[in-house]
Amino acid sequence: MLDGDERAFNAFFDSYFARLYRFVLPRLNGDAEAAREVVQGTLSKAMRKLGDFRGEAAMFTWLCQICRREAVDFLRIHRRHADRVVLIDDQPELRAVIESIEAPEEFDLLKNCGRSELGRLVQSVLDRLPARYADALEWKYVEGLSVDEIATRLGVGQVAVQSMLARARVSFREALEQVFGASAENIVAGLE
């Protein structure tokens, strides 16, 4: 991307922009304009620092760290949202969990979180999966698209989509179990 490849830039933007927006929006009381400003600042800063970034696996985590600092700066400058929202996943122990997808044994989210908080956490977990996995799962199970329709959207064959969905389900199920310390079945019970 730093060599000037426009396709690489677009792929980067498409992969991370919406996820960062969703990451910061609830931390700014749902203020869409503030979220835009913070994400824009985050991406500008990331562009300047990208040369120092090593590896691919933790890219979103790295961007979230920048985004979190941008949000704090934004709030300090604008003095808006004086009651800055402190989300449950901003608690250090849970933040580590979500960033590394590794569960703390003593923290029972199903007991400590309300339904809407649980729902947002599930979506955070979804955003930590590779973007294609999360999109495919959402298209299939929330929007109700067929495998054929997903294949058309992604420009790949049906077999590839089925294979990707299988991998996405495994990744999502494992990530849920690690974050919540509970099976998908128990999480459903907490959500319904």
Next chain:
Amino acid sequence: MTTSKDETNIERVLQAVGARVQPSEALTNQVREAAREQWLAVVAERQAKRRRWLLLATAASIAVTALAVWMGRFVTSPQAILVASIARVSGHVEIAGTWGRSRPAVENQPLLSGEKLVTSMDGRAALALPNGISMRLDHNTRIEFADAHRASMDSGGIYVDSPGVPTAERRLRIETPVGAVQHFGTQYEVRLASSAIQVRVREGRVALTPTQGILQSGIAGEQLTVGANGEVDRMNIDTHGAEWDWVANLAPTMNIDGKPLVEFLSWVGRELGEPVVFANAGSEAEAGKVVLRGSVSGLSPQDALAAVLSTTRLRDADGGDGIVISLEDARR
């Protein structure tokens, strides 16, 4: 694997939480334009920096060549030509000119024909030949190049790595008091000890012409030893392991910035003498997606491998068939 019950539960979880919030198209376009502007500025800055470096490097290279030519009038024969550049130095290494003057060898220094490169008992060096051949000198080695294709070694041990298809341009003849060695696109070590020459072949094929006796050919995984009387001893050897560590530790650093991970893995495999294999299609696909940033300067290939893989979802393990690259356990 997920069962149909798992799938149903996942479906129920996703339906219960609903679709994730999507930023509006107008907002997305606004941020994309701003980020794109910043990206273009960073790209332009990097390209300008690269051009400045290139200019500086060219100027420095011209200055070094001019200096070398000027000094060559005093310390080497008039026909001295550039035969290699010194890529790495470890411990004490000297260059002895034709008039017997010695000076310490330093990295990036040119080596001219007629100059003798001498490593001490704690010294080692790596050379980059203009034709792409990499040469490493072990302790107590003395070598002198007649030109880029012919060198004479009168003590110690060297390792030669000539990657790719053998060509006339990449020919190299190593002459010793006991015999001469030529290669055919390969990696091998030549060592002199107790009036005998020993050739260990890691890859490809090597021809050894003893001063006494008939031409011998060694293939990958073989060690040939020819004594002063022409007696030949042949045995099988490992192409990787502790005996080759000195070679890997002298490997010139690979510039990984902007390079695909697979290219880096291929370099590691070549330096360590082990093929890199993927545990499955998933790990191969993952590796294919990764482009590296940063530097592994100063790290051996083993350490560089560990450092680079720690920034990815991939891990390495020693397998019977080489270095096995697999996806890390998501539960860890």
